[in-house]
Amino acid sequence: MTDFTDALRVAKQRVTPSxxxxxxxxxxxKRPLSVEKVISLIGEKNIDYVTAYRTITxxxxxxxxxxxxxxxxxxHYELASLGDHHHVVCVKCDRVADVxxxxxxxxxxxxxAESGFQKITEHALEFFGVCKKCTV
Amino acid sequence: MTDFTDALRVAKQRVTPSxxxxxxxxxxxKRPLSVEKVISLIGEKNIDYVTAYRTITxxxxxxxxxxxxxxxxxxHYELASLGDHHHVVCVKCDRVADVxxxxxxxxxxxxxAESGFQKITEHALEFFGVCKKCTV
DNA sequence: TCGTCACTTGCAATTTAATTGCATCTGTAA
DNA sequence: TTACAGATGCAATTAAATTGCAAGTGACGA
Numbered sequence: 001m002t003d004f005t006d007a008l009r010v011a012k013q014r015v016t017p018s019x020x021x022x023x024x025x026x027x028x029x030k031r032p033l034s035v036e037k038v039i040s041l042i043g044e045k046n047i048d049y050v051t052a053y054r055t056i057t058x059x060x061x062x063x064x065x066x067x068x069x070x071x072x073x074x075x076h077y078e079l080a081s082l083g084d085h086h087h088v089v090c091v092k093c094d095r096v097a098d099v100x101x102x103x104x105x106x107x108x109x110x111x112x113a114e115s116g117f118q119k120i121t122e123h124a125l126e127f128f129g130v131c132k133k134c135t136v
Numbered sequence: 137m138t139d140f141t142d143a144l145r146v147a148k149q150r151v152t153p154s155x156x157x158x159x160x161x162x163x164x165x166k167r168p169l170s171v172e173k174v175i176s177l178i179g180e181k182n183i184d185y186v187t188a189y190r191t192i193t194x195x196x197x198x199x200x201x202x203x204x205x206x207x208x209x210x211x212h213y214e215l216a217s218l219g220d221h222h223h224v225v226c227v228k229c230d231r232v233a234d235v236x237x238x239x240x241x242x243x244x245x246x247x248x249a250e251s252g253f254q255k256i257t258e259h260a261l262e263f264f265g266v267c268k269k270c271t272v
Numbered sequence: 273t274c275g276t277c278a279c280t281t282g283c284a285a286t287t288t289a290a291t292t293g294c295a296t297c298t299g300t301a302a
Numbered sequence: 303t304t305a306c307a308g309a310t311g312c313a314a315t316t317a318a319a320t321t322g323c324a325a326g327t328g329a330c331g332a
Contacts, residue, residue, distance in 0.1 A: 014327090015328075016328070047281095048281065051282070053318090054280080054320090057320095069205040071203050073211075073317080074318060075209075088247055088256065097253065098250075099246070103246070107238050107240070107261075111224055116267075116268060117267050118268050122265070123262065124262050125259065126260045127251075127258070129256035129257050131251075150298085150308065154309080154310075155309095171289085184311045186292090189290060189291075209318080
């Protein structure tokens with residue numbers, strides 16, 4: 001019984017080949033993938049695209065994957081178990097670098113206080129810039 | 137000659153009624169709006185939706201508006217001149233609160249160092265949680 | 273281990289968001 | 303005032319995501 005099987009059971013969701021395939025591909029790539037990309041990595045003949053969308057939506061609700069937005073007009077998704085980190089996206093070549101040491105916890109506390117919300121459960125933070133290879 | 141006329145001239149873009157209308161509605165609302173919402177506030181008969189999309193895209197490239205993502209499957213846009221602030225979105229009712237004091241500058245420096253990028257020009261940061269009114 | 277049934281899947285169709293092509297119109301620089 | 307690059311409006315198209323429904327399957331209890 002793998003970690004993903006456990007995780008799905010804990011989330012009270014059925015363990016199916018499609019779900020494990022999606023989780024495994026996200027685990028293997030360790031970077032934010034579009035649904036399109038998830039499907040092509042699993043193989044179009046191995047998963048229906050509607051199932052892929054439904055699976056991703058469910059995994060997001062269950063807290064197993066996070067939605068990442070690169071302002072590319074379609075969402076990307078990443079394993080939540082990769083932990084709290086963020087991305088720097090090159091606006092010229094779409095290269096993505098990770099950022100781990102971001103000190104977001106303090107900001108989250110400040111945001112909670114300032115907004116007067118009851119709680120904050122998630123955040124999305126991406127940086128946009130130009131990578132070394134795209135520098136003229 | 138308004139600020140917006142100036143801003144468009146500085147960005148080497150023509151000053152047209154459509155562009156001023158989009159900027160004015162964003163100025164008036166002071167919150168992130170979908171293109172759909174921008175159109176309905178201007179009035180469907182006053183601007184073609186294709187023009188609205190093209191205008192927003194141009195304004196974003198020119199740096200006059202910022203794209204904001206609430207994970208609602210369509211982008212929102214806000215005047216860039218509102219300055220560096222962020223949002224807390226209620227996942228139950230979509231209420232949006234602003235966050236001004238977020239200390240993002242330091243994080244941006246850290247992200248630049250860690251990523252090895254040449255420069256960072258933008259960032260997107262949104263928080264998700266539950267507002268007081270949606271608390272059970 | 274087997275049967276049941278609620279949940280999941282795959283297919284077709286649809287909705288929603290955004291883009292493209294092209295003819296016409298217009299802002300602006302000379 | 304005119305010429306023309308760039309902007310606009312309309313129709314059509316592409317891309318992303320969702321819905322309905324019949325058939326299939328995971329997981330629970332006997």
